[in-house]
Structure formats: structure tokens, C-alpha cells
Amino acid sequence: MAVGPLLHADADAFFASVVLRSRPELVAVPMAVVAHVFVASANYPARALGVTGGMLADDALRQHPGLVLVDVPRAEVEEAGDALFDLFHECARAVEPGSVEEAFLDVGASDWDAAVAAGHDLRRRAAAELGLPVSVGVGRTKLMAKLASRATKPDGLHVIGPEREAELRTALPLGEVWGVGAATRDRLANLGVQRLGDLDDVPRALLQQACGTAMARRLWRIRDGTDDATVRTVEARSVISAEGATSGYGRADLSTADLVASCAVRACRRAARAGLVAAGLVLTLRAEGGSPVVVKRSLAEATSSPEDVLPVARDLVATALADEVATVRVSLTGLLPAGLVQQTLF
Ligand SMILES: [Mg+2]
Secondary structure (H helix, E strand, O other): OOOOOEEEEEEOOHHHHHHHHHOHHHOOOOEEEEEOOEEEEEOHHHHHHOOOOOOEHHHHHHHOOOOEEEEOOHHHHHHHHHHHHHHHHHHOOEEEEEEOOEEEEEOOOOOHHHHHHHHHHHHHHHHHHHOOOEEEEEEOOHHHHHHHHHHHOOOOEEEOOHHHHHHHHHHOEHHHOOOOOHHHHHHHHHOOOOEHHHHHHOOHHHHHHHHOHHHHHHHHHHHHOOOOOOOOOOOOOOOEEEEEEOOOOOOOOOOHHHHHHHHHHHHHHHHHHOOEEEEEEEEEEEEOOOOOEEEEEEEEEEEOOHHHHHHHHHHHHHHOOOOOEEEEEEEEEOOEEHHHHHHHHO
16 A cells, blocks of 8 residues: 555643643643652653653652642543544544554555644644644654654654655664664664664674564664554454543533443444454442442443443443442453454354
């Protein structure tokens, strides 16, 4: 398939941005989102002070007494991540997830102008509809698109066109190629390879010895410009979950039953997109600070259709004796490729 330029879309300081939607008074204040005892994400004022993900929250606070620490709002983060991927899918014909908040997108662009226009549109919609800043990189291959989005952060769009791409394929330091770890970098440095162009001076066998066949092949391809430019949609997993909170950004509070239904629909959509059908359904209902109530049931037929799943979900909620529910997790379990299930049926 002939493919035009592709996009890498990446939410900026995702966890922090999710928090800032409902707490805009913290936008200009150094703020870090904490998961367990670590900083999971810091807003840009905090980053300017040197607060980074992975720091111990206590250390960050000791160094910067004015820093505001916020617990990660897990359910809200998940809802926002799902909404972000819904938007990705609306804007693209193929979406390859990189994490909960970034993806490669094939927007079907035949030229650079079309790709850039799609990128601007995505950014505008993410801001207007989700309240989230998303940076977009445009490039011919996945590496180039990702380098472009990294270069434009925060809250920008950047294009790495043919000329810049040619420069990078010589001058790019290996540390900036994603997936090249510190150990590999050290071994390559011992061969005199610091930048992509240095690969030309190393005998192929020596490079393979130093970093393994797969990595050597990947590096040569990057050097030659024949690296991966295909957006792959397939997800292989056995469980898909969607989580939500009864109160959330930009909407009225939901009843437990309505929240379960909306999470079930989100989970079904994700499964369907991945071409998977589920054999079972698990609901986890949690009160603020309480222990979770878990209820589960098998589905009569493997499915990812909301019409099949919603009645079972409604039934299950009715049997779960949980009050004051704050968050809900709906999990589709026993996932199998839809095609495989059809084959066994016939
Ligand atoms: Mg990000």
C-alpha cells in the first residue's frame, strides 16, 4: 500500500493535563501527579524547576516546597485516554497505540499538506472536545513522526520533511532512536558509532556481534531510510477494561448503572476495534476509600457487541450489593480474535 506521511500524536504531560482540566487554578503553579510514591507526571511549570517523572514525590517536595502534589485520578485518566483514542480513530483510518496517550496515525494523507491539515484538526479537536493538549509530529516513517512530535512539545505540530529527514539519517545521535538502550549505546560507542552516519564505517558482522541481528538490521534500515512506515492496528491481549468515575470532567454525575453502561460500551468499542470478542464480563465497583466489590459472569456467546454485553452488565449491577460507588471498572475477559471464533463455530 502506498502510504503518504503519517502522524505521531502524543498528549502532553498527560496525567497532569487530565488533572488541570478540573483544577485550572493549578495551570501556572508547579504541580506533580503522584502514583504510589513516585511522580508520574509533572506540569510544565514543575518541569521548569527540574521535577520529572520517576522522582520520589517526597524528594521533589523537599527540593521544591511550593510544589503541589495530586494523587493520580485513575478513573478520570482512563476515561480521558479512551476519549483520546476515540478521537484518534475518528481522525485516522489506522491507529497504532504506543501507550495510553500516544499513537501513530495513518490519516490516509496522500501528501504533506493533507497530513499537516489532519494534524492541526486533531490538535484543535483534542483541545476543544477533551481539554487536552496533544502534540503532533508529521513524518514519512514512524521514527521521523515520533522525532517530530518530540521536537515540538509542548502543544505544537512539527513536520520532518524530506530534507530534514535526510540530515537526520546522518546526524541523529543513537540515543535519540527510540528502543536503543544505554547498554547498546555503550557497545556501539566502543565501535565509534555515535550517530547514524557512523554506521557506514562499521563492518556488518561487527555491528551484528555488538548489538544483535535484529537491532543491527533496524539500525541499517533507519540509516537507509527503509525503516518502519506501517501503522499496525492489531492488539493482542486477553482482557480489555474501561474505567470511569461517577463524577467527571464536563458532565453531570452518573448513576452506577449508567456509568457501568458507558464503561461497557467503551470496552466493547476497544475490543471491536482490536478485532476481539469476549467470553466473560467482570465488574469492579469501588466506593471512595472502600474495598472493591467484584462480580462476574460468562457471556452466552463470545461477543464485543454492546447489544449483547449491556443486558448482562445491567443484570450484574443489580446483583452487586455496593453503595456509594465512586469508580467502576468493566472488564471484557477471555478475549479471542473474532475471526478465530467464527472459524471454530463453522
Ligand atoms: Mg505524552
